[in-house]
Amino acid sequence: MSIYKKIEIVGTSKASFAEAVKAAVAEAGKSLRHMSWFEVVEERGAIKDGKVHEFQVTIRVGFKVE
Amino acid sequence: MSIYKKIEIVGTSKASFAEAVKAAVAEAGKSLRHMSWFEVVEERGAIKDGKVHEFQVTIRVGFKVE
Amino acid sequence: MSIYKKIEIVGTSKASFAEAVKAAVAEAGKSLRHMSWFEVVEERGAIKDGKVHEFQVTIRVGFKVE
Amino acid sequence: MSIYKKIEIVGTSKASFAEAVKAAVAEAGKSLRHMSWFEVVEERGAIKDGKVHEFQVTIRVGFKVE
Amino acid sequence: MSIYKKIEIVGTSKASFAEAVKAAVAEAGKSLRHMSWFEVVEERGAIKDGKVHEFQVTIRVGFKVE
Amino acid sequence: MSIYKKIEIVGTSKASFAEAVKAAVAEAGKSLRHMSWFEVVEERGAIKDGKVHEFQVTIRVGFKVE
Amino acid sequence: MSIYKKIEIVGTSKASFAEAVKAAVAEAGKSLRHMSWFEVVEERGAIKDGKVHEFQVTIRVGFKVE
Amino acid sequence: MSIYKKIEIVGTSKASFAEAVKAAVAEAGKSLRHMSWFEVVEERGAIKDGKVHEFQVTIRVGFKVE
Amino acid sequence: MSIYKKIEIVGTSKASFAEAVKAAVAEAGKSLRHMSWFEVVEERGAIKDGKVHEFQVTIRVGFKVE
Amino acid sequence: MSIYKKIEIVGTSKASFAEAVKAAVAEAGKSLRHMSWFEVVEERGAIKDGKVHEFQVTIRVGFKVE
Amino acid sequence: MSIYKKIEIVGTSKASFAEAVKAAVAEAGKSLRHMSWFEVVEERGAIKDGKVHEFQVTIRVGFKVE
Amino acid sequence: MSIYKKIEIVGTSKASFAEAVKAAVAEAGKSLRHMSWFEVVEERGAIKDGKVHEFQVTIRVGFKVE
Numbered sequence: 001m002s003i004y005k006k007i008e009i010v011g012t013s014k015a016s017f018a019e020a021v022k023a024a025v026a027e028a029g030k031s032l033r034h035m036s037w038f039e040v041v042e043e044r045g046a047i048k049d050g051k052v053h054e055f056q057v058t059i060r061v062g063f064k065v066e
Numbered sequence: 067m068s069i070y071k072k073i074e075i076v077g078t079s080k081a082s083f084a085e086a087v088k089a090a091v092a093e094a095g096k097s098l099r100h101m102s103w104f105e106v107v108e109e110r111g112a113i114k115d116g117k118v119h120e121f122q123v124t125i126r127v128g129f130k131v132e
Numbered sequence: 133m134s135i136y137k138k139i140e141i142v143g144t145s146k147a148s149f150a151e152a153v154k155a156a157v158a159e160a161g162k163s164l165r166h167m168s169w170f171e172v173v174e175e176r177g178a179i180k181d182g183k184v185h186e187f188q189v190t191i192r193v194g195f196k197v198e
Numbered sequence: 199m200s201i202y203k204k205i206e207i208v209g210t211s212k213a214s215f216a217e218a219v220k221a222a223v224a225e226a227g228k229s230l231r232h233m234s235w236f237e238v239v240e241e242r243g244a245i246k247d248g249k250v251h252e253f254q255v256t257i258r259v260g261f262k263v264e
Numbered sequence: 265m266s267i268y269k270k271i272e273i274v275g276t277s278k279a280s281f282a283e284a285v286k287a288a289v290a291e292a293g294k295s296l297r298h299m300s301w302f303e304v305v306e307e308r309g310a311i312k313d314g315k316v317h318e319f320q321v322t323i324r325v326g327f328k329v330e
Numbered sequence: 331m332s333i334y335k336k337i338e339i340v341g342t343s344k345a346s347f348a349e350a351v352k353a354a355v356a357e358a359g360k361s362l363r364h365m366s367w368f369e370v371v372e373e374r375g376a377i378k379d380g381k382v383h384e385f386q387v388t389i390r391v392g393f394k395v396e
Numbered sequence: 397m398s399i400y401k402k403i404e405i406v407g408t409s410k411a412s413f414a415e416a417v418k419a420a421v422a423e424a425g426k427s428l429r430h431m432s433w434f435e436v437v438e439e440r441g442a443i444k445d446g447k448v449h450e451f452q453v454t455i456r457v458g459f460k461v462e
Numbered sequence: 463m464s465i466y467k468k469i470e471i472v473g474t475s476k477a478s479f480a481e482a483v484k485a486a487v488a489e490a491g492k493s494l495r496h497m498s499w500f501e502v503v504e505e506r507g508a509i510k511d512g513k514v515h516e517f518q519v520t521i522r523v524g525f526k527v528e
Numbered sequence: 529m530s531i532y533k534k535i536e537i538v539g540t541s542k543a544s545f546a547e548a549v550k551a552a553v554a555e556a557g558k559s560l561r562h563m564s565w566f567e568v569v570e571e572r573g574a575i576k577d578g579k580v581h582e583f584q585v586t587i588r589v590g591f592k593v594e
Numbered sequence: 595m596s597i598y599k600k601i602e603i604v605g606t607s608k609a610s611f612a613e614a615v616k617a618a619v620a621e622a623g624k625s626l627r628h629m630s631w632f633e634v635v636e637e638r639g640a641i642k643d644g645k646v647h648e649f650q651v652t653i654r655v656g657f658k659v660e
Numbered sequence: 661m662s663i664y665k666k667i668e669i670v671g672t673s674k675a676s677f678a679e680a681v682k683a684a685v686a687e688a689g690k691s692l693r694h695m696s697w698f699e700v701v702e703e704r705g706a707i708k709d710g711k712v713h714e715f716q717v718t719i720r721v722g723f724k725v726e
Numbered sequence: 727m728s729i730y731k732k733i734e735i736v737g738t739s740k741a742s743f744a745e746a747v748k749a750a751v752a753e754a755g756k757s758l759r760h761m762s763w764f765e766v767v768e769e770r771g772a773i774k775d776g777k778v779h780e781f782q783v784t785i786r787v788g789f790k791v792e
Contacts, residue, residue, distance in 0.1 A: 003672070003683060004669070004670035005667065005668065005669050005670070006668040006669070006670065007668075007731065008734075008786070009730070009732070010729065010731070010732065011729055015150070016148065017082075017083060017149060018081070018082035022117070022118050023729060024729060025113055025116070025117065025118050026116070026117070029117070033116075035113040035116060037110060037112055038111050038113060038118070039109075040108075040109035040110060044169060045170050046169055047168055050157070050158070050165075052153060052154050052170070055150060055153075060668070061113070069210070069221060070208035071206065071207050071208070072206040072207070072256070073533065074206075074536075075532070076531065076533070078531070082148065083149060084147070084149055084150075087177070087184060087187075088183070088184050090531060091184050092182070095182035095183070101182060102180075103176060103178055103179055104177050104179060105174075105175075106174075126206070127179070128208065134606050135605055135606070135621040136603070136604035137602065137604070138602040139335065139602075140336040140338075140390070140602075141333065141335050141336070142335070144332050144333070156333060159333040197621060201537065201551060201552060201555040202538035204536040206536075214346065214348035215347060215348055216279070216280035216281055219309070219316060219319075220316050223311055223314070224315070227315070231314075235309065236308060236309050236311060236316070237306075237308045238307035238308060240369075241369075242367060242370060243367065243368050244366070245355055245366055245367055245368060245391070246366075249355065250351060250355050250368070258536070263555060266474050267473055267486060267489040269470065269472070270471070270472065271401065272401065272402040272403075272456070272470075273399065273400070274458065276398050282385060288399060289381060289382050290380070290381070293381070300377055301374060301375065301376055301377055302375050304372075304373035304374060337599065338599065339597065339599050340598035340599070340600065341597055353597060357597040404468040404470075404522070405466070405467050405468070406467070406524065408464050411678070413677060413678055414543070414546075414678075417580060417583075421575055421578070421579065422578070422579070425578035429578075431578060432574070432576075433572060433575060434575060435571075436570075436571035436572060438699075438700075440698060440699045440700060441681070441698050442696070443721070446685070446689035446693075447682070447685060447689070448681060448682050448685050448698070451681075457575070478611075478612035479611060479612055479742075479743060480743055480781060483771070483778060484778050487776070487777065487778050488777070497773040497776060498772070498773055498774075499772055500771050500778070501768075504634075505633075505634035506634060507631065509619055509630055509631055509655070510630075512619070512620070512627075513619065513620070513623070514619050517615075523773070545676075545677060546678075546712075546715060553710070553711065553712050554711070557710035563710060564706070564707055565704060565705065565706055566704060566712070567702075567703075568704060610742065610744035611743060612744075637765075638763060638764060638765045640763055641751055641763055641787070642762075644752070644755035644759075645748070645751065646747060663735065663738070663750060664735070665735050666734040666736065666784070668734075725753060
């Protein structure tokens with residue numbers, strides 16, 4: 001019987017939401033093994049000088065507990 | 067008086083959420099005519115070897131009933 | 133004590149959700165100063181001839197009241 | 199043991215939300231038998247020349263599978 | 265200092281959602297005094313012989329506690 | 331590329347939710363041009379002397395920014 | 397024209413969510429007649445000594461007003 | 463096996479949300495015994511002469527059925 | 529690139545929510561191949577003679593499009 | 595027939611959510627007349643040096659259109 | 661003053677949602693002490709060969725911080 | 727590129743929701759550095775002897791990953 005845990009993490013990117021997700025997953029991978037899926041929870045971002053400065057995506061990462 | 071139906075479909079892409087939407091719409095177009103809009107319902111994805119393997123987007127596609 | 137207001141705006145793009153957000157922020161910037169963040173409220177789009185015609189993103193833009 | 203399916207359909211009316219629901223149910227009835235209930239999912243509409251042009255109601259229709 | 269209670273009640277009507285709300289409020293008024301507002305919680309209905317048989321509206325009725 | 335804004339407005343009517351929507355749209359039209367759609371956000375109402383006194387509908391009105 | 401009321405009740409069980417629902421309905425039946433449906437609102441539970449101690453289900457019970 | 467019921471009640475206070483909750487619980491206690499928890503459902507308030515006139519909190523109160 | 533569709537189906541059971549899910553999936557399997565997951569959308573049920581008469585579970589079934 | 599508009603505003607306070615609401619209402623009052631109610635939409639805050647630095651409350655303010 | 665933390669965990673079971681919850685709690689108990697409650701966040705599952713292969717329940721587990 | 731994590735924590739206070747938030751943040755600060763914001767997820771509380779015994783606030787705390 002498989003058991004998974006989920007953690008919540010926020011990635012950022014100058015380029016797009018997809019890149020922000022990749023950044024978050026890459027960071028999570030530094031301390032987690034066996035990651036198997038993510039769920040987007042929230043999309044927002046920072047604005048500076050009248051332009052989008054940064055895309056921010058909150059995801060939940062699911063990983064298998066050994 | 068116009069009547070529309072909606073179906074729910076999940077598209078996937080290695081590249082981005084936008085590409086996953088396009089894939090879902092293209093697929094839906096094989097069996098539906100008169101599609102006129104989509105609504106994003108859920109964004110998630112698969113992770114493999116510590117990296118985003120695939121973006122998955124669930125959309126609802128609205129199409130006109132003739 | 134800082135006070136912020138939020139307005140709701142819909143941006144569109146042929147390319148992606150991220151571009152649609154940028155378009156919305158750019159437009160909002162024509163009449164607002166001191167914008168500091170945005171929140172994605174809804175993602176949808178138009179379909180024409182069986183293809184995604186346009187990505188539409190509703191965002192709330194938060195800006196500081198002077 | 200009874201099994202039901204649900205489909206999602208959008209009805210429109212110049213007059214009211216109730217009429218839009220009736221239109222959607224009537225349309226669904228062309229291809230479905232044994233419909234037994236509906237649930238309102240979303241209410242919106244189109245505006246033209248500064249007036250409500252059309253009420254649009256998305257409903258889910260539940261029908262018994264024989 | 266005013267205190268209010270809320271109860272949840274479902275009204276039905278052959279004609280429209282508005283009539284279903286009126287029926288629910290009229291019924292609630294048989295046992296409650298000092299009703300002051302209602303909130304629509306859910307709209308659904310029954311279908312019979314391929315037509316809308318009845319509109320059903322769940323409302324919360326707020327009334328002042330003496 | 332089209333840009334839209336949304337404002338939130340509450341219409342009231344003695345008769346029905348549909349009439350309350352029409353009242354809200356008519357009012358919004360006094361200061362806005364190019365309105366193109368509305369979304370129902372909330373339906374509630376006032377009760378007086380044990381009867382529905384007034385239907386209240388909160389809508390978001392979307393209009394094109396020139 | 398039928399009118400229904402709903403009350404909210406929490407049932408508990410050592411065994412399962414389904415048993416907790418049955419307990420809640422049985423209890424509600426002590427003071428209500430003409431109950432006709434229930435809706436699950438929340439599922440949670442208590443943990444003791446590292447094990448599930450009790451399943452708790454909040455349901456809304458709908459009953460016909462005579 | 464314990465069974466609980468929940469009622470919905472709105473408390474008001476000139477001072478704060480916490481005081482409004484206390485007022486609601488105190489009122490509920492006049493007719494209920496064995497209250498054991500509350501859940502905040504909605505926070506709003508009235509404005510008069512450009513100032514907050516009253517904080518209003520809707521809570522659900524859970525109490526044990528003997 | 530994989531594409532999935534989702535349909536919505538309601539299963540019923542005298543015994544439990546899990547059995548109701550199984551009934552819904554079994555029914556869906558009569559007309560669908562390549563089903564790969566389900567999501568619980570709503571849990572409710574019918575009451576008769578003061579007892580739970582039937583558990584009803586609405587699920588969305590996801591299946592691969594060939 | 596009364597018509598209301600709603601705007602969204604974020605107030606901040608070092609002390610509490612209630613104070614943050616008051617600040618937001620006071621600010622809104624500088625440009626709006628006939629404000630009559632507020633609804634809390636979101637509560638969050640900033641943390642600095644390991645302590646709550648500021649409470650932030652997003653409210654919708656409803657005001658009568660003359 | 662008590663402080664609690666919550667973690668999110670996914671349990672699986674061939675048999676039922678209740679068993680999946682028990683599996684998740686048992687797993688969480690390997691690394692946590694003082695667990696005191698759980699909340700069901702999501703119920704879904706895997707389908708294989710046209711049958712329910714596995715029930716999956718996401719719960720939040722609350723535990724006291726010493 | 728900044729990456730943040732979020733954890734979920736429940737604070738309690740005899741006095742108010744704001745104090746409960748402060749307690750939760752203070753506790754989180756014992757094991758986390760670089761906390762930068764919190765989001766209120768749920769407000770509830772315990773009742774004893776007919777009075778509010780304790781305010782309980784669930785918050786998500788966001789902190790920067792170094």
